[in-house]
Amino acid sequence: MSHGGLQPFVSPSHQADNRLLSPRVALRETPWLTAVADKTLDVLAGHAVLHRIPAGSMLFEQAETPTFAQILVAGSVELLGVRGNDETRIERVYPIDMLLPAAVLTRQPYLLRARVLDEAHLLMIQAEAFLHAVAQDHALCLAVLACQAVQFRRQVKQAKNVRLRSAEERVGCYLLRLHEGAPPGVPARLPLNKRQIAAELGMTRETFSRTLGAIARRGLRIDGDIVIVDDPVAAHTGFSLDPLIDGAEPIQPLATKGTEG
Amino acid sequence: MSHGGLQPFVSPSHQADNRLLSPRVALRETPWLTAVADKTLDVLAGHAVLHRIPAGSMLFEQAETPTFAQILVAGSVELLGVRGNDETRIERVYPIDMLLPAAVLTRQPYLLRARVLDEAHLLMIQAEAFLHAVAQDHALCLAVLACQAVQFRRQVKQAKNVRLRSAEERVGCYLLRLHEGAPPGVPARLPLNKRQIAAELGMTRETFSRTLGAIARRGLRIDGDIVIVDDPVAAHTGFSLDPLIDGAEPIQPLATKGTEG
DNA sequence: TCCCAGCCTTGATCTGGATCAATGCAGCCT
DNA sequence: AGGCTGCATTGATCCAGATCAAGGCTGGGA
Numbered sequence: 001m002s003h004g005g006l007q008p009f010v011s012p013s014h015q016a017d018n019r020l021l022s023p024r025v026a027l028r029e030t031p032w033l034t035a036v037a038d039k040t041l042d043v044l045a046g047h048a049v050l051h052r053i054p055a056g057s058m059l060f061e062q063a064e065t066p067t068f069a070q071i072l073v074a075g076s077v078e079l080l081g082v083r084g085n086d087e088t089r090i091e092r093v094y095p096i097d098m099l100l101p102a103a104v105l106t107r108q109p110y111l112l113r114a115r116v117l118d119e120a121h122l123l124m125i126q127a128e129a130f131l132h133a134v135a136q137d138h139a140l141c142l143a144v145l146a147c148q149a150v151q152f153r154r155q156v157k158q159a160k161n162v163r164l165r166s167a168e169e170r171v172g173c174y175l176l177r178l179h180e181g182a183p184p185g186v187p188a189r190l191p192l193n194k195r196q197i198a199a200e201l202g203m204t205r206e207t208f209s210r211t212l213g214a215i216a217r218r219g220l221r222i223d224g225d226i227v228i229v230d231d232p233v234a235a236h237t238g239f240s241l242d243p244l245i246d247g248a249e250p251i252q253p254l255a256t257k258g259t260e261g
Numbered sequence: 262m263s264h265g266g267l268q269p270f271v272s273p274s275h276q277a278d279n280r281l282l283s284p285r286v287a288l289r290e291t292p293w294l295t296a297v298a299d300k301t302l303d304v305l306a307g308h309a310v311l312h313r314i315p316a317g318s319m320l321f322e323q324a325e326t327p328t329f330a331q332i333l334v335a336g337s338v339e340l341l342g343v344r345g346n347d348e349t350r351i352e353r354v355y356p357i358d359m360l361l362p363a364a365v366l367t368r369q370p371y372l373l374r375a376r377v378l379d380e381a382h383l384l385m386i387q388a389e390a391f392l393h394a395v396a397q398d399h400a401l402c403l404a405v406l407a408c409q410a411v412q413f414r415r416q417v418k419q420a421k422n423v424r425l426r427s428a429e430e431r432v433g434c435y436l437l438r439l440h441e442g443a444p445p446g447v448p449a450r451l452p453l454n455k456r457q458i459a460a461e462l463g464m465t466r467e468t469f470s471r472t473l474g475a476i477a478r479r480g481l482r483i484d485g486d487i488v489i490v491d492d493p494v495a496a497h498t499g500f501s502l503d504p505l506i507d508g509a510e511p512i513q514p515l516a517t518k519g520t521e522g
Numbered sequence: 523t524c525c526c527a528g529c530c531t532t533g534a535t536c537t538g539g540a541t542c543a544a545t546g547c548a549g550c551c552t
Numbered sequence: 553a554g555g556c557t558g559c560a561t562t563g564a565t566c567c568a569g570a571t572c573a574a575g576g577c578t579g580g581g582a
Binding site: 427428429464465467468471 | 568569570571
């Protein structure tokens, strides 16, 4: 299972409970840290705790200065831009990923509020210890760089999706993508409730709902929470997936090709 | 002069012509590379060329795979999301900064098109050599990480600005920011023509123009290209600058505080 | 001097999507 | 049963900002 874009949310209880008992184990099992030496992970683990945070909790507030580097091990988290009483969702974070490493790295205040959507398992590493480790361990630095680069690209894709496509196209492409992603024969299911999908796609629930009605014309339909493509041809004509928008953006190690020096 | 957000565009001819003759010198004079060893810069310089590219040129196209890591030394560049004939401006890049390091680092295709706005002095380093150097040199890796983190935060600020504020507020805050940024006594000037400011603020030129008319009510006005604050109180009541949106985001080295290990 | 190309402004109109407001429809608790 | 809470649909209306369409102003070139 990749951790790119549209994960079904895994029930956290079965995923993490037994295996991720300690920070040390959590670190070792983080795929994009595989290249990092045990010694460094030991150090990090020494300054870390593993917390389970219930849905609805606020992890940090806009303008706070980060005291921990946080790695989301299970569950999910939303990042919101806040202004007075208005909130706008900027990003949804899926495991295994860091929460706003940019703020931690630059020692600047968070630009966003973080709230738990599905019970989160969080690996919290003291910010200073984390920074020190990044400054000491080249492999760790490379891993964080990869993580940060991918987050940047996800942002750009999101911006393109919202600004270059109409609401209807976003919905169509989203469903189509789910459908393509599902194993052949198995019908695709909505991985989230509709309210959250709407937020993901940058529109209100009402607009999402209406749009779902409208795209029936294009051979795309929802029954309960499963996606039905009545007319594949019409669907693909109306909505063309673009890898530069819809493609997953998984965190990969920054490997050097060819001969090593 | 910081390289955060709202630079006046410096005439490239006087800034760079004599000093930045060679890639080697350009690298050494890049502020956020100061911590990188000469040896590494030598290697990079060995795989680099310094180019001067006229306004209007396309540097790379969406979906291309990066062959160079590009550092903008002087001039300016816009990054555009493209879909058919539609373009949407995602970002404007000011020197000294990298152009989409995320694509180079992840070896993925560019998500955006890059076009020169003001004649650009570009340091172009072969992608593989650059990646290799990042993989070899910890200090360089840290520098690139800092650069990438800042770019991420700029994106987030841009998103907040557009989604949390009305067109009128964006214009008001932009002008106010210019005004605050200017040395006391000296009137602030528009650093760009209005068309480009409009794009920067995520609106059409027409809307920008109308909005300029509208905010006269709030004690803010443009005369020619200088910003006049007729009524500071009204202006600050109507438009409150938020450091989490309007603050500059300069590229700084990722220093470790306190004792070194 | 005329002409033309770039900018900017101004007006009229359109519209995608938000907002406000009801209603339906589960599941769940007591 | 009832009543509550949270989600989803559906309809009516609104509005910020885009779009389309004319001008106006400035500077430059022959």
